[in-house]
Amino acid sequence: MKFTFSLNDFVRSLSRPHPIRDWFLLIILGAGTLISLVTFAVYYFLGIQSGSIIGDASQNVTPIPRVSRVELQEVVDVHTLRAVNYEEGEISIPDISDPSL
Secondary structure, eight states, X not given: OOOOOOHHHHHHHTTSOOHHHHHHHHHHHHHHHHHHXXXXXXXXXXXXXXXXXXXXXXXXXXXXXXOOHXXXXXXXXXXXXXXXXXXXXXXXXXXXOOTTO
């Protein structure tokens, strides 16, 4: 038995329906497409997470701001003063004029 594969014969045979071959080709093409899409998705996911595709992850780290007790006390004092003014009814309403007039 002599078996030789000819690409021309295979392409010519595609013009005639052969259900097993046709489904097999569809499954192989679909699986190949699925594998390639998953591969690209994993590559992009890992590349973006590590910073090798877009930017460098180590450069985007911002230092934690340090706040002293004096700065915190200043903020608390301003808030307390505003709360006292609000309770006493000394709320200053900003002068807003209608620019269309």
